[in-house]
Amino acid sequence: MGQEIERKFLLQDDSWRGDIQRSISMRQGYLVGNPASSVRIRVEDEHAFINIKSATLGIQRQEFEYAIPPGDAESMLNAFCAGAQLTKVRHLCFFGRHTWEIDEFAGENAGLIVAEIELSAVDEQFDRPPWLGEEVSEDARYYNVCLIERPYTRW
Numbered sequence: 001m002g003q004e005i006e007r008k009f010l011l012q013d014d015s016w017r018g019d020i021q022r023s024i025s026m027r028q029g030y031l032v033g034n035p036a037s038s039v040r041i042r043v044e045d046e047h048a049f050i051n052i053k054s055a056t057l058g059i060q061r062q063e064f065e066y067a068i069p070p071g072d073a074e075s076m077l078n079a080f081c082a083g084a085q086l087t088k089v090r091h092l093c094f095f096g097r098h099t100w101e102i103d104e105f106a107g108e109n110a111g112l113i114v115a116e117i118e119l120s121a122v123d124e125q126f127d128r129p130p131w132l133g134e135e136v137s138e139d140a141r142y143y144n145v146c147l148i149e150r151p152y153t154r155w
């Protein structure tokens with residue numbers, strides 16, 4: 001069974017931009033209807049994925065992700081996720097032994113920037129970059145699937 005252990009943080013300032021190693025444009029949508037999980041279709045530049053994640057609050061969740069043909073992903077986004085999509089640019093920043101994924105949202109979530117780190121254990125230690133702010137891992141408002149229902153600009 002796949003497991004995701006991920007912590008989310010806000011940022012103190014824009015100094016993280018100097019640490020960007022790579023940026024990826026993303027468009028993703030959610031297939032709705034099951035309160036126990038989220039099913040996401042994501043296009044990342046020229047790649048595409050389907051992701052199934054348990055709908056549990058916290059830093060540890062079940063997760064399964066599989067590559068799919070980009071054309072199929074675009075068709076699914078257009079046919080099944082018309083009103084349930086978001087766009088963002090994911091910036092990859094390396095700090096200490098970890099890669100930080102910093103998501104800069106667009107559209108109705110413009111202005112929101114969230115840093116995420118994936119860990120191999122719930123209690124894994126990591127170096128805190130100086131630009132890291134408040135942890136929001138337990139706040140469901142920051143989950144991408146929730147940003148579709150209640151975008152950041154409406155908070």
